[in-house]
Amino acid sequence: MSEGLPGSPGPTLQRIYDELEPHERETVTIRLLDGSSAERLALILRKHGHRVSASTIRTYRRSLMEAPL
Numbered sequence: 001m002s003e004g005l006p007g008s009p010g011p012t013l014q015r016i017y018d019e020l021e022p023h024e025r026e027t028v029t030i031r032l033l034d035g036s037s038a039e040r041l042a043l044i045l046r047k048h049g050h051r052v053s054a055s056t057i058r059t060y061r062r063s064l065m066e067a068p069l
Contacts, residue, residue: 007064016050
């Protein structure tokens with residue numbers, strides 16, 4: 001399993017990240033962290049065969065904001 005995503009991503013996001021090619025990982029990480037629409041990111045990932053909901057993305061983002069420094 002890869003450890004490239006910050007924080008503690010859930011199993012769905014970690015699985016998707018692990019399945020991506022290295023150049024795709026950077027793009028997805030940026031989009032996860034830059035405040036892009038969770039709905040749009042989920043749609044793009046689903047179009048490329050990665051099943052994820054916008055809710056999963058929002059939950060991950062909330063966990064990053066609540067993590068202790």
